[in-house]
Amino acid sequence: MIFDLDGVISDATHRQSYFTVDPPDWGSFFEAGALDPPLAAGLALARVVRTPIVILSARPAAVRDSTVEWLIDNEVPFDIVIVHPVGDTRSSADFKSDEVDALQRLGFRVMLAIDDDQRNIDMYRSKGIDALYVHSGYYELLDLP
Ligand SMILES: [Mg+2]
Structure with missing residues (x-):
């Protein structure tokens, strides 16, 4: 199962x-992610899932370590953390699409993806992956990448 992080768990x-x-x-913006409170529903869902959990976030690699610390501190179960590589200019949806392809090539069967960006939801569904939209409200307020 793939979880987005910002707006879904944090x-x-x-x-x-x-x-x-x-x-x-x-x-x-990204550095302050270390101070995020967890979102109760996303956290609860991650804790009851009994399949491997991939945290697939467009956060930059510069905050990877603090992101992993945050996940541990908040007792978020996870198996893989994937963040945007340094210098990568792909959009969130293009980046996540390529990472999903890579996971599938490795034999990972994506049962469900959860995200708060409709563009990512559309991408997952275009691949035949069930996707659950979470409304964070961020994307109505601002034109975020
Ligand atoms: Mg998000």
């Missing part, structure tokens, strides 16, 4: 203010 609401500046402060 509550990034307090970080949305980094988009009110022009240009948006991406570095501070």
Whole structure:
């Protein structure tokens, strides 16, 4: 099962203010992810799942270590964490699509993907993967990548 992180398991609401500046402060936005409170429903779902869990997030590799620490601190079960590589300019949907292809080539059968970005939901469904949309509200407020 694939879980997005921001808006699904972690509550990034307090970080949305980094988009009110022009240009948006991406570095501070992602660094502040270490301070996210968990989202109760996403956390509960991850804890009851009995299949391998892939955290597939478009967070940049610069915050990979703090992201893994956050997952451990919040007792989020996970088997694989995949984040956006350094210098990667692919969109979130293109990045996640390529990672899903790679997982499937390795024999990973994706039973369900959960995300708060409709573009990612559409991508998963275009591959024949069941996808569950979670409404975080982030994408109505701002034009996030
Ligand atoms: Mg998200």
